[in-house]
Amino acid sequence: MKLVAIGCSWGGLAALTTVLGGLPEELDAAVVVAQHRATDESLLGSLLQRETALPVHEAVDKQALEPGAVYLAPPDYHLLVERGWIALSTEAPVQFARPSLDVLFETAADAYGADCAAVVMTGASDDGAAGFAEIAGRGGVAIVQDPAEAERSEMPAAALAAVPAATVLPLSAIPQALVEVCGTRSRV
Amino acid sequence: MADPELEELEIELLLEAVHRRYGFDFRGYAPASLKRRLQRRLRAEKLASVSALQDRVLHDPPTMERLLLDLSVNVTAMFRDPSFYAALRAKVVPLLRTYPFTRIWIAGCSTGEEVYSLAILLVEEGIYERTRIYATDINEVVLEQAKAGVFPLDKMQEYTENYARAGGDRSFSEYYLAGYEGALFARSLLDNVVFAQHNLVSDRAFNEFNLILCRNVMIYFDRALQNRVHELFYESLETFGVLGLGHKEAMSFTPHEQSYDELDAGERLYKKVR
Numbered sequence: 001m002k003l004v005a006i007g008c009s010w011g012g013l014a015a016l017t018t019v020l021g022g023l024p025e026e027l028d029a030a031v032v033v034a035q036h037r038a039t040d041e042s043l044l045g046s047l048l049q050r051e052t053a054l055p056v057h058e059a060v061d062k063q064a065l066e067p068g069a070v071y072l073a074p075p076d077y078h079l080l081v082e083r084g085w086i087a088l089s090t091e092a093p094v095q096f097a098r099p100s101l102d103v104l105f106e107t108a109a110d111a112y113g114a115d116c117a118a119v120v121m122t123g124a125s126d127d128g129a130a131g132f133a134e135i136a137g138r139g140g141v142a143i144v145q146d147p148a149e150a151e152r153s154e155m156p157a158a159a160l161a162a163v164p165a166a167t168v169l170p171l172s173a174i175p176q177a178l179v180e181v182c183g184t185r186s187r188v
Numbered sequence: 189m190a191d192p193e194l195e196e197l198e199i200e201l202l203l204e205a206v207h208r209r210y211g212f213d214f215r216g217y218a219p220a221s222l223k224r225r226l227q228r229r230l231r232a233e234k235l236a237s238v239s240a241l242q243d244r245v246l247h248d249p250p251t252m253e254r255l256l257l258d259l260s261v262n263v264t265a266m267f268r269d270p271s272f273y274a275a276l277r278a279k280v281v282p283l284l285r286t287y288p289f290t291r292i293w294i295a296g297c298s299t300g301e302e303v304y305s306l307a308i309l310l311v312e313e314g315i316y317e318r319t320r321i322y323a324t325d326i327n328e329v330v331l332e333q334a335k336a337g338v339f340p341l342d343k344m345q346e347y348t349e350n351y352a353r354a355g356g357d358r359s360f361s362e363y364y365l366a367g368y369e370g371a372l373f374a375r376s377l378l379d380n381v382v383f384a385q386h387n388l389v390s391d392r393a394f395n396e397f398n399l400i401l402c403r404n405v406m407i408y409f410d411r412a413l414q415n416r417v418h419e420l421f422y423e424s425l426e427t428f429g430v431l432g433l434g435h436k437e438a439m440s441f442t443p444h445e446q447s448y449d450e451l452d453a454g455e456r457l458y459k460k461v462r
Contacts, residue, residue, distance in 0.1 A: 058436075059436065060436050060437070060438045061406075061407045061434075061436050061437050061438065062407075062410075062411050062414065062438070063438075074435070074436050076268075077436060080218070080220040080221055080224075081220065082218060082219060082220050085411075087218040087220055087221060087407060087408075088407045088436050089221050089407060089408065090262065090263050090264065090404045090407070090434075091221070091224075091225075091263055092263050103224070106224070107220040107224075110192060110220065110223065111220065113192070
């Protein structure tokens, strides 16, 4: 099983709808998402669940990562990836963000190395760029949403500046790219 | 970039050294967060490797004190998760009222935000007088901070909002004095609080409680250590005592899952029934 780590902020709901909505249930990867969100927001999971065939979980501490499932970083927690499971933390916000994309990506790089694919999408900060570079540095796959089509271009542009060799794609092409990277499991 | 496998080995050796030399056991902590905290300490000490940190920690106790702060401090806020405190008022306080005297344990109290929040809630509910709160942490430095009761002024707006959303109907500023150093909380809130050093990893049960709060503390532990601490809490709760966990901490798959009823599943409040 591989790991897909997706980060986004401003405009992320629409972007996540397109990308998660385009993924097949058989995807041979666990999908972990850090989207900047308000501390008391709790609707993201149910909104996304309507749009995707994959089960969407608001992540719980020590939850096991399963292929073909989506795990959202809960509001007001960092989501850290361990090999095979999730750990949450209430450590201080990183660059004002909790969840932080950098924390997700850096721990994903550590735990999954070259078995990790990272996607940075629309957002109005440079959170995620450092962690994105770490994933690329460990041989992981680096994909950015084309900043030209992103609702806010700052975040994908910062990620692209950190990893100039990253693959630049429109949202509509990202699901297929992830399927090619991760493969699919045969139906049981 | 450091070789990840080598660094893993270095971390293992450091934790072993810290345990043997100072008695603090971080070997059951979840690796990812632990590693981030160690890297922060490396940068602050301007050291190039975890092995270099081990050398300094073993020969220089003040470095160990700084490392202990990094590894053990949990960031929290007063009335963090207001809905949790609202549930305490609505569902736990009525249970506590049925006892002539109640003992509460706040395990991993860090700098005391939760202690003051709970004390305020119990005062307002009129049962503080017959309550004793045991507030424990592994780290004596944070316990001193908790006792001092001074919190940053710039947090007061957030805490005031949390307090109101948690069902508080007074003016939150009644509880503190704004001064140069920060907001100094009323000393009377500590009348029935006992602060003590206690290590969840290695220390035993020390009393029987009607309520134990341990929120967002065990998330830094791996599953095996979490299970051991659940064992400790089970032993420390009276029958019909209540355990309160963080919003994203599950009771499922813990050793005493079957021993508790859900008092409020969403708020992670569990009542020991057997």
